[in-house]
Amino acid sequence: MSAGALLRDTLRFHWRPLSAAAGLSVVGALLSLGQPLVVNHLIESISAGTGTASLTTWIAGLVLLVIGAAVVDAGAQLLVTRTAESAIRRLRSTIVLRVLRLPMRVLDRQRSGDLVTRVGSDATLVREMFTGGLVDVFGGLLLFVGAIAAMVWIDPVMLAIVLGIGGTAVIVVIAASAKIQTLTLQAQNAVGDLSAQLDRAISAVRTIRAANAEQRVGADMDAMADRAYYRGVRIARIEAMLGPVSGLTLQVAFLAVLGIGGMRVATGAISVADLVSFILFLFLIAAPLGQAFSAITTVRAALGAFERIRATVSLPLEGEQDPPHPAGCTHELGPRNEISAHAVGFAYEPGRPVLTDVSFSIADGSTTAIVGPSGSGKSTLLALLERFYDPDSGVLSIDGTDITSVSRQQLRTRIGYVEQQPPALAGTVRENLLLGAPAATDEECASVLAAVRLTDRFDAAEGLDTQLGERGVNLSGGQRQRLALARTLLADPGILLLDEPTASVDSLTEEVIQDAIARHSHNRTTVIVAHRLSTVTAADQILVLADGQIEAAGTHTELLETSSLYRDLADRQLLT
Ligand SMILES: Nc1ncnc2c1ncn2[C@@H]1O[C@H](COP(=O)(O)OP(=O)(O)OP(=O)(O)O)[C@@H](O)[C@H]1O
Known part of the structure; x- marks a missing residue:
């Protein structure tokens, strides 16, 4: 989407x-334009010595015009500001919703802080575009044209x-403000870099402190803050230079009109009333001229920020670039939860x-473990089953249906997934649990918490209403894993994908988790990635992955016979 299209869409809405x-x-503008005309009549009436009644009428008319113009301007201002707020709110929710739906490949390359x-400061800058003169343009233009017409009529010279x-002043302002757009884009990019770096530093703050590296990490961010600062100063310099231009223009024009106008009154070319009206019209165009000068600079700055928003909003969404399905292919998953991979490459x-040429099959209702050295592609395989990414070659199917031929929503409803280091989302325990099963009751929530033995942890606080995260209770890695498992069990999926569900727990908690998995994997197809072989020796099938390929498949006992890599792993873990 181009910046123009995004702007048009925002304006159209x-x-x-x-x-x-x-x-x-x-x-x-019309009410303002009427004022010098009434003043002209007032002066003419005074010069002509007409009665007090006529003077009172003109004065009353003038007062009404002044008050009317002020009230109408205030109304327009309120409307514009409210619309600006509403437009920015809509723009912000568009960014948020689109970011949450970006394809994983695209998201991998984005920096969350940026x-x-x-959503924050760029959107705020764009708001200035509305309040900084977009709508005043109409009234200002009318005022300008009307005043110019009246001034032609009074004295074209x-x-x-x-x-x-x-x-001359307008040309100077347009030329100087062009730079503001580029500088704003650069300044906002530097702020984005800084936010991204800070975001990463906060999540690694313990490591940074333990390494006594606060100063060094802080110095990197200082450099980014400096870049934003220097761009900001250059923008401020241009704005400071442009600021007095409208005032100066008015003063020079006023002095010129006063001098030349005085001479023309002396020669009888125009009357005193005409000169006063001309000066009043001059002051009338000063306001729109000043607005236009400041609008040029704020709109330029807003366009710089808008470009960054446009770049994010125009990224394709997950699924938008999927190839069309060949005619006749299935768009529904069958009822059986059997999984197969055929020559998958990624x-x-x-x-x-x-992953290279990965093939396997997992029977409905069985438990399969995936083991193998670090970096061999175990988590990637689960990511492909969840369709965070699609295979470059080969086919992954559920009940014989290629998973790329069904909607991601349908697929993800069928599958429950617990990632390797699952985060607790901000909000209450209940909100965390209901993420995948919004209709679950409190009793069901309590039951899954009990299954993963987390009831005590939250009963000490406020039970399901316990706030988690930054503003509430912090959980240990193992507790977060158990909470994620509870959340997934609550959704009651037909297929359960667990990426090292016991990675950060002691052996007692490991037993608890294994017990919960075993009880809930009944009639459910379960795929577990595991480093600790002791947790998967009872699995119906174990796939041994090495360098992105299936090295061997079988039960624990079979693999001890057939796979040297598995035997080696088992030896090291004292399982033989
Ligand atoms: N988002 C990503 N972008 C680029 N490369 C990635 C990404 N995620 C993983 N990789 C790379 O893909 C390879 C396989 O990673 P994967 O996480 O699947 O391994 P794993 O077997 O699960 O490892 P571990 O047991 O350490 O969790 C690794 O070399 C890793 O560096």
Whole structure:
């Protein structure tokens, strides 16, 4: 999506309040334009010595015009500001929803801190585009054109001088402000870099402190803050230079009109009333001119930030680039939870295969363990089953159906997945549990918590209402693993994928988790990635993965006979 299309979409969505605000600002402009005309009549009436009644009428009219213009302007301002807030709220939710649905390959390359900046400070800068003059343009333009028409009518010679002075100033402002857009983009990129670095540093803060590296890590971030600072200072310099331009233009134009106008009154070319009206019109165009000058700079800055938002919003969503399915292929998973892989190949980066020619089959309701050295591709295999990524070659099927031919939503409803180091989400224990099973009752939540022996941990606090994460109870790695397991069991999936579910627990907790898995894997196809072979010796089948290939498959006893790698792993873990 181009920046223009995104902007058009935003404007189109808010066209009603924006048109109302534009309408109000046009009315405000008309009321303002009427004021010098009434003043002209007032002066003429005084010069002509007409009665007090006529003077009172003109004065009352003038007061009404002034008050009316102020009220209408305030209304337009409120409408614009509210619309700006609403447009930014919509833009923010668009970014958030799209980020959550980005394909994993794309997300792998994004930095979370930088994405957060796009929702935060970039969106705030874009708001300025609305409040900084987009709507005032209509009223301002009308005011400008109306005032210019009246000034032509009063004295074209003086108008030519005013336009000469104003035109020069406009050219200076446009030329200088072009740089603001580039500088804002660079400054916001530096802020994004800084946020991304800080985000990473906060998650690694214990390691950084333990290594006494706060100063060194902080110095890197200082350099990024410096980059943002220098860009900010350059923007400030340009703005400081442009700031006085509108005031200066008005003063020069005013002095010129006063001098030349005075001479023209002396020669009788125009009357005193005309000169006063001309000066009032000059002051009337000063406001839109000033607005236009500041709008040019704020819109330029907003466009710089908008470009960063556009870049994120125009990334393709998960599934958007899927190839079309061949005619006649199945779009529904069959009822059986049997899994098979046929010649599956996959690489995260071109030319660096992670899985090669992987084939296996897992029977419905059975338990399969995947073991193998670190980096051999075990977690990647689970990621392919979840369709976080699709295989580059070969087919993964459930009940004979290629999983890429069904919707990810359907597939992920069938599968429960506990990742290697599952996080606890912010919110309560209940909210964490209900993530995959929003309709579950409190009794069901309590039952899965009991199954993973977490009841005591939360009963000491506020039970299911216990707040987790930054503002609440912090959990140990093993407790987070058990909570994730409970969350997955609650959804009652037909297939359970567990990536090292006992990685960060002591042997007692390992037993608890294994017990929970065993009780809940009844009639459920379970695939467990495991480093500790002791946890999977009872599995119906064990797949041994080495360098992205299936080296051997069988039961524990069979593999001790047939696979040297498995025997080696078992030897090291004192299982033989
Ligand atoms: N998102 C990613 N982008 C690029 N490469 C990746 C990504 N995730 C994993 N890899 C690489 O793919 C290979 C397999 O990783 P994977 O996590 O599947 O191994 P694993 O067998 O589960 O390892 P471990 O037992 O240590 O968890 C590794 O070389 C790893 O560096």
